[in-house]
Amino acid sequence: MDLEVRHLRVICAIAEAGSLTRAAATLRMTQPGLSAQLRRIEAMLGGPIFDRGQTGAEPTALGELVLTRARAILPGIDGLLADTARAARCGSAPGRVRLGAVGGPLLADLIVATRELIPGSDVTTRCQYSPSPLLDDLAAGRLEAAVLGDNPGHELPPREGVALHPVVTEPVFALLPSIHPLAVREEVSLKELIADDWAMPHPDSDRTREYWASVFARTGRQPCTPYEAEGRQLIDIVRTGLAVSLCQATFIEVPGVAVRPLAGNPLWYRHVLAWRHDGPLAAHGDEIVRRVAEGYLATCGDTPAYARWRGRHPELLRLPE
Numbered sequence: 543m544d545l546e547v548r549h550l551r552v553i554c555a556i557a558e559a560g561s562l563t564r565a566a567a568t569l570r571m572t573q574p575g576l577s578a579q580l581r582r583i584e585a586m587l588g589g590p591i592f593d594r595g596q597t598g599a600e601p602t603a604l605g606e607l608v609l610t611r612a613r614a615i616l617p618g619i620d621g622l623l624a625d626t627a628r629a630a631r632c633g634s635a636p637g638r639v640r641l642g643a644v645g646g647p648l649l650a651d652l653i654v655a656t657r658e659l660i661p662g663s664d665v666t667t668r669c670q671y672s673p674s675p676l677l678d679d680l681a682a683g684r685l686e687a688a689v690l691g692d693n694p695g696h697e698l699p700p701r702e703g704v705a706l707h708p709v710v711t712e713p714v715f716a717l718l719p720s721i722h723p724l725a726v727r728e729e730v731s732l733k734e735l736i737a738d739d740w741a742m743p744h745p746d747s748d749r750t751r752e753y754w755a756s757v758f759a760r761t762g763r764q765p766c767t768p769y770e771a772e773g774r775q776l777i778d779i780v781r782t783g784l785a786v787s788l789c790q791a792t793f794i795e796v797p798g799v800a801v802r803p804l805a806g807n808p809l810w811y812r813h814v815l816a817w818r819h820d821g822p823l824a825a826h827g828d829e830i831v832r833r834v835a836e837g838y839l840a841t842c843g844d845t846p847a848y849a850r851w852r853g854r855h856p857e858l859l860r861l862p863e
Contacts (some may be wrong), residue, residue: 547619548581548674550612553591556580556621557609561598570699572703575752592811594836623682638664641821642676645669647771647792648688648709648813652830653836656687656847658813671743671772673814680704687817693753693809703825707815707831710838713846713858714809717789718800725800728850732804733761741769754788757808790791791848792841801847807858813838 552569556576557643566576584591591605601609601717616628639656643649649667656665670676673690680688681701690706692698693725698706716730722729736758742751759765769779781798790811795801815831817823842848 545583545586549579549586549614550608551614552576552579553605553608554612554616556592556599557601558604560601562725564595565599571749572752572756575749584782610672637662637822639687640685641667642679642685643667643669643671644676644688644689644691646691646790646813647841648815648834651816651834652687652689652842654837655826655833656823659829660822663822677701677704677816681817683818684823685818686821687815687823688817689812692812692814693750694812695756696749697812698751698814703819705817705819705827707814707827709831709835710789710811711810711812712848713803713807713851714788715791715793715851717777717785717793717804718802718861719780719783719785720800721783722786725802729803729805730806732758732793732806736761736763736765738765739769739772739785739788740767741779742764742767742777743772744770751792754809760808767792767846779859789800791851792838792845795847796844801845803847803851807855813849824860 552565555569556562556565562576562580563573566573569576571579580591587604587608589604590602591608592599592601637660639660641649641652641656645654652667653667656663668685670837673688673692675690676685676688676690677698679685682702690698700706716732716735717723718725718730724734742754744751755764769776769785771779776787777796777799780787781796788809789801791801791803792800815834816826817830842852
């Protein structure tokens with residue numbers, strides 16, 4: 543993991559708050575999640591940044607050095623981001639609509655809706671694993687709209703100038719090798735899967751791993767995760783039988799993997815549409831949400847495991863009114 547600007551913001555937030563608990567509240571994180579991130583930052587920088595005790599968090603000598611540099615760097619970066627955002631807005635071609643997206647089934651329907659509602663628009667897209675940088679880009683004016691996602695208790699923070707509209711909350715399913723003994727079942731128990739090796743996305747990509755860990759804790763143990771991977775690499779690791787993982791309910795099975803619901807539906811994921819209040823999609827917000835939700839329902843029919851789950855739990859699929 544490389545040191546990033548957001549890591550400097552975390553260090554400054556802890557110093558300003560005087561404790562990890564207060565800083566976690568300011569950053570809209572859990573205290574354990576912030577502690578884990580601080581440990582990773584300290585490992586990168588070569589030593590403890592704060593002495594943590596009952597009275598709070600006090601910078602060490604190394605911490606004072608880091609804070610001095612961070613407080614000198616961040617205002618310049620903030621100014622650069624503000625200036626480039628203004629320049630991008632001023633220089634953006636008329637009718638240009640820049641869309642961002644995390645992985646999921648909503649982007650294609652958002653593109654179609656945008657082109658139909660804003661005829662002649664020049665639509666471009668950019669995808670990332672984590673919603674956080676996309677939300678930053680929306681707030682800074684580098685995107686007009688985006689498909690984002692979050693988890694219960696780890697919702698995306700509100701940002702000035704950005705509208706956040708949930709589209710659907712769906713269950714998280716298990717992703718198994720097709721040869722796995724549990725793949726013959728209609729649904730699988732998370733407690734049984736915990737005993738397997740797991741493949742998971744990088745813990746610093748977003749707060750998904752933090753949410754998963756909080757749910758795993760209810761089983762009494764955390765899984766062994768020897769493989770960190772995302773996208774195609776994660777699927778290949780599962781397909782070869784090396785590990786199990788989790789996936790969105792709309793994940794389309796490919797040869798060698800099986801998608802199965804988790805018994806009791808312990809994990810959930812929320813798809814969110816976001817756009818700028820002053821952007822070209824703001825006037826069409828309700829219609830875009832409606833069209834994207836309709837597209838989502840059509841996608842559900844292409845995923846047999848999810849279609850069967852929906853047949854058993856019609857009351858649990860949460861779409862906007």
